[in-house]
Amino acid sequence: MNHVLFADAALTPEGTLGPYWLRIVAGRIVEAGHGRPPQAPDEHITDAVVAPGFVDVHAHGGGAAAFTDGAVSGERALVAHRRRGTTTMLASLVSAPVSVLLDQAEELRPLVKSGELAGVHLEGPWLSQEHRGAHEAEVLTSPTPEAVSTLLEHSAHDLIRYVTLAPEREGATEAITRLRAAGFTLGVGHTGASCGQTREAIAAGATAATHLFNAMGGLHHREPGPALALLEEPTAFLELISDGVHLDAEMVRFVWDYATRNGGPQRPVLVSDAMPGAAAPDGRYRLGPVEVDVVEGVARRVTPDGTLGAIAGSTLTLSAAVRESILSAGIDPARALMAASTNPAAMIGIDDAGRLLPGGRADLVLLDPAWNVSRVMHRGQWIDDAEG
Ligand SMILES: [Zn+2]
Known part of the structure; x- marks a missing residue:
């Protein structure tokens, strides 16, 4: 043709x-x-x-299927997002012991080999207990040199491309340095780090904010936390869950405006953080070991006593995130489209997607x-x- x-x-x-x-x-x-x-x-x-087809660097599933459940399930999630415009994806895995995550990533290797999946994103297990959101408390831990070595031995960055961690975890700086040297993209997220600790993580090689503001300390006047350090770093990519639930449209507009003036329009990265209930009806879904109820499109952890649980991913697709950013937050359409294609591709270092180039x-x-x-x-x- x-x-x-x-x-x-x-x-x-x-x-x-x-x-x-x-x-x-x-x-x-x-x-x-x-x-x-x-x-x-x-x-x-x-x-x-x-x-350009959309590039989603943070999604756990969709179409009633999760990336934690192997290649067949992963394929279903890919197809569900693809039909809505997302043609390049990372498979995000929720916190689990490193050995379990490596097994889950290995199950997805055929999809990476065939080029259908751009790679795997480990969201944890090196996250903050306090800011864990829907992640399981028992599996969260610090990145020991041994665990980092295990990860490096089993996965070159062509399988696992992106790792989210909390800078205040013991050993985090060393982990960032080693993983960055091996070609991984490092994101700061699910964190209660101070501004200083976050700057240290950036100096060591972290280049992204994992869902900025969600599951991290905000802009507090007496405790300038991770969000301030990430916003102020002109080269940091900023993941935004622009669905009108995780972030108010005014905050999306502020971050976009600030980041564009301090660094440039390549900084905002729209992500779905989609769970299996994205591109699927309301109902009960599983996200790794976590049970999640989706009610009117909002995903929350199932609690034993039936009270409202933590927000557990979203039911967003990037097409809806683009529309929400343009129509509710007032983002310039070309800039919103960049944030769903060009910017995420640059964030994870892939050059054959995200731009209409030979x-x-x-x-x-x-x-x-x-x-x-x-x-x-x-x-x-x-x-x-x-x-x-
Ligand atoms: Zn998260």
Whole structure:
């Protein structure tokens, strides 16, 4: 197949919306350029904005399936998100002993090998007890040099790409230094670290905030915590769960505005933090060892006495996060689309997704005037039953 697609409005590699064309051969973009294509296009898109397929670096599942349950389940989650526009994903695993996480990651290796999954994200077990959110208290621990060695021996960063940890944990700085040297992306999250401890983690090689503000100390006037250090670091990527539940739209707008002026528009990273109930009906789901009830789209831990449990992931997809950011938080559409594609790809160091450039995968989303995903192209093929 040699297919030339021309869009009146596409997200360009420079992060603006404008006329742009692509030549697609065998699932890849082989040529691209601004303005009109050099020949008559095979497809001319006039009524939708074209953007790179979305890249989600923090998701636990979707379509009633969890990444903790192996490759078949993982595939189901990937398909559910893909139909809504997310064409590149990391599989996030909730806290468990390192040996268990390595087994779970190993189960997903076929999906990484085939290129369907971009890699694995370990959210824990080196997290704060106090800020654990829905993670199991008993499995949380500090990163001993032995545990870090085990991780490094079993997984090059091509399987596990991203690790979230709390800087105040004993051994955290050393762990960050070693994992960064091996090519991992390190995120600060589920943490009660001080501003100083967080700066130390950044100096050691942490480059991201795992769901900024959620499950971490906020901006307190007498206790400037991790959020301040992460906001102030001009190179730090900032994961945001922009669903109107985890973060107020005003806070999304403030973070975006501040980060863009202090560092640039490449900093905000929209994530879903999706659990299996995303792209699926309300009901009871499992997230590793944790039971979660989804009621009216909000996921909470099941408690023995029936009281409201901690928020346990979201039922968000990146398509909904983009729409929410544009329509509720007032984010410039091109910037919101960057935060769902270009920025997360840069955060985890992948260069064949997130930008409409030659050499990249031919993964595209079309967005209608209300910013709903109306069509998805995966590896050069339109998925015709795409939903917003
Ligand atoms: Zn989390």
